[in-house]
Amino acid sequence: MTDSPPDPQDVAALRGLVDGFIQERFQLKLEKLKGDDDEVQAQRLSLQQAHVRETWLADAAKRVPQIQLASHTLKPIHPDARGTNLYVDQPVCTDANVIGTHTLQGQRADDVVGNAAALDVFKFLKLQHNGQGLLARLSRKDGATLQALSSDAQEATQWAQAFAGIVDGKGGAASHTLAKQLYFPLPDDGYHLLAPLFPTALVHGVHTHLQEARFSDAAKAARASRRAKEPHEHGYCDYPGMAVRNMGGSKPQNISQLNSERGGANYLLASVPPVWKDQGTQPPLRVTSVFDKRGVIGRDRTVYLIAKALRPFLESVAAVGNNVHIRDKRAELVQAIIDRVLDMATELQCLNGGWSADPACKLSWSQKQWLDGDALEAAQAAHETQAVAMSAAEGAFAAPEATEWRDKVAEDFARWLNATLSTDKIRMGDADFVEWKHTFLEVLP
Known part of the structure; x- marks a missing residue:
C-alpha cells in the first residue's frame, strides 16, 4: 500500500464500478422472479439483502476457494480427471521460434476452473479501471481499491487477500488415473514421468486468431475482392483441413470459463502431409x-x-x-x-x-x-x-x-x-x- 492517501475521485470511480457490477447481477436475478405473491416478495427482499455491497463482497470472498485462475488445465485431458491445474504468469520459455503461451504477449486471456456457480467472482475480478483489472489492484493492495470495497480497512484487506488467492493452486501437486502420463527418457539411465496439461490460454488465443481470420469483416471483404477479381489492401488466411473438438457437451462451462466462451469448440489444425495430386x-x-x-x-x-x-x-x-x-x-x-x-x-x-x-x-x-x-x-x-x-x-x-x-x-x-x-x-x-x-x-x- 502506498504512503500517500488515495485520490477520492479514484475511490469513488472504483466504488461505482463495484456497485454497478453488483446491481447488474441483482437486476438479472430479479428479472427471473415473476408475480407478486408473498413468497416472491420474500425472495425479492432476500435478493436485495444479498446484493448489498458489503454482504455480496463477503460472500464472494468466501467462494473464491471454489475456483482457480489457470493457464494450463486438466479437465480437457479427461472431463472426470481430478488433479492440479497451473497458473503460469511469467513465461517459462522466451524463444520466439517456439509457439507457446509466451507468444500471446498482451493478447493473453487467462482461464478459470472450478465450480461454475462461482464464476461471477471471476467476472468481478476482471473489471477494469484505468486499464488495470481489479485482481491486479487487489493483489498489490492498492489503497483506492481497498477503500472502494469497504470503509473498514481490516475488512477490505481480508477481502483483498481472499480475492488474490484465486491464483493459488488447490492442494498439493497431483495427477490422476484418468490424466495422461508418459515416460520421457533421460540421457543417462532413468526417465522423467511427465503429466501433460491442456494449454487453455494458448488454445483460446489460437481460437481468437482463427475466428478473426475466418469471420472478421476485413477477411470477408478480402475474400469478396478475390471472388470479384479486384485488388484489396490486404490479403486473408485460409486454414484448410481444420477439425473441431467439442468439449463439455451441452455444458461447456463445466470444463472452464474460456471453453464456455468458445461454446466448447476447440480447433485442431491439420498436421498431415500434403497430397499434391x-x-x-x-x-x-x-x-x-x-x-x-x-x-x-x-x-x-x-x-x-x-x-x-x-x-x-x-x-x-x-x-x-x-x-x-x-x-x-x-x-x-x-x-x-x-x-x-x-x-x-x-x-x-x-x-x-x-x-x-x-x-x-x-x-x-x-x-x-x-x-x-x-x-x-x-x-x-x-x-x-x-x-x-x-x-x-x-x-x-x-x-x-x-x-x-x-x-x-x-x-x-x-x-x-x-x-x-x-x-x-x-x-x-x-x-x-x-x-x-x-x-x-x-x-x-
Missing part, C-alpha cells in the same frame, strides 16, 4: 442435400460401412428389448457416423467462402449457412447483381437473411439417418428421429 474437397453442387445418395455425405464410403454394421445389429436386438449394452453399442456406432459427418462438414467449411452462391448449388438455405461461412454475403452479392438487371416493373429481389439453421440441419440429419437405417425388419420412427436430432444438435458448433 488430389483435387481436394469439391463443393456439393447439383444436389438438394448433402445427405442425398449423390451428396457428399450420402455417398461417403465410411458412412456406408458404419451404417452397414449398424443395421444388422439393430435387427438382431430388435426382439431382445433394450439394455445398457445395446444402448451403448448403438450410441457408439451412431456417434461414429456423426463424427464422420462433422469431419466432412469441416472440409466443406474450409473451402473458399462463397461457393454456395454458384447457380449450380441447389442446397437448402440452412445447409448453405452450415457449410459455407460466407453464404450470406455471397447470396446478397448475387441478389444485388440480379436486382440491377431487373426492370422496376419486375420488382426487387429480397436478399436472404441469416436464419437459425441448426434445428433444420439437425432435422435433415435425423431424417436421413432414419431412412438409412430402416429395413424391412426394422423401421426407425419418431422417437429415433428426436434422439438423432438431439444428439446431432449437441455437437453442432
